[in-house]
Amino acid sequence: MHLITQQTMADKNNTHVVRSRLRAVSRRMGFPDVRMERIQIVASELMSNQIKFAGGAGFIQIWEHSLPEPALDLFALDFGPGIGNLSLAMTDGYSTAGTLGKGLGSIHRASDLSDIYTRPAAPGLRQWCGTAIWVRFRTPHSTHRIVPPEIRTGGFLRALRDNLLNGDSLSGQGNQRFFNWVHLDGLGHGSSAAVTSESLHGLPSPGQDPVEILTILNRRLAGTRGAMGLAVRMDMHKKTADYAGIGDLSLSCHKGQKKLQPRFPGGVLGRAPGWPGTGSFTLDNDTLLFSSSDGIRQNPGLEDFPGLLSCHPQLIAYVTGNLMGRDGDDKSLALVLCRKPETIQP
DSSP, X not given: OEEEEEEESSSTTHHHHHHHHHHHHHXXXXXXXXXXXXXXXXXXXXXXXXXXXXXXXXXXXXXXXXXXXXXXEEEEXXXXXXXXXXXXXXXXXXXXXXXXXXXXXXXXXXXXXXXXXXXXXXXXXXXXXXXXXXXXXXXXXXXXXXXXXXXXXXXXXEOGGGOSOOSEEEEEEEOSSEEEEEEEEESSSTHHHHGGGGGGTTOOOTTOOXXXXXXXXXXXXXXXXXXXEEEEEEETTTTEEEEEEESSOEEEEEETTEEEOOOOOOOOBTSOOOOOEEEEEEOOTTEEEEEEOTTBXXXXXXXXXXXXXXXXXXXXXXXXXXXXXXXXXXXXXEEEEEOOGGGXXX
């Protein structure tokens, strides 16, 4: 995934920048003219809402994705008062601004995937409040990667100072039974750290043992600055998630109000790191697995955003990546949600 641009809405002239970037990237990604026009309309709605309801206190991001599918994402996050009644606000005809009241509903209908999270302002609330909206447009030639039908994924990768070279890297692969992913945090920043992503070529394979993956990476990273690493294998037949990790990467398992968070031994792949920490989670319905590099703060955590865990993992990834990311580091996180197939949207 790649961040194309981030523009604040405090300056209304930035709306022209967003539209221009959208035209360029959507044309390059092969969207037909009718589809490009629809993308522009959705972007206009997102920007208009921030200006009207949050006084321009927010930003719009454009992301280009290649995995799990080629897609163009719009993400809007504001620091306004939030939405008191979200279900009512999604109803056509409802408006608090004297408009036609078709904004949120039209955004949902125009996109391939979308989700919204809001946290209304409240007396004494010191953490973020406002509204976050995620919208995805699949490219005309998008093909779904095969993953178990119970699985939905989300990710966030953003380099320090938005450098093209990111020391953090993610890779995932799956089939009808397994979903595996690997999370690396290369030491340092820039080109010397970004070389770790090259070590992920061909990794992981669906069903591959996590310890085996880290063993291969330890060999491939020899002679580099090295990386902290984490590998996870989800088996939807056995309903288990096996993991192995080494270094300062975080992994947590969320089941309702219950949170499990193993600790990993210190060490660096590529530098005779020793044996990784291993373990397993049981995958019940509505189990969310969350891995992150040390560029993501652990306080506040996911549990400190009421209702966020019920959102699509990609929206969760954008919210937490932007609100919990450290300014002085590469940032990365991955989320994988397990639910009954009949209870989740595409």
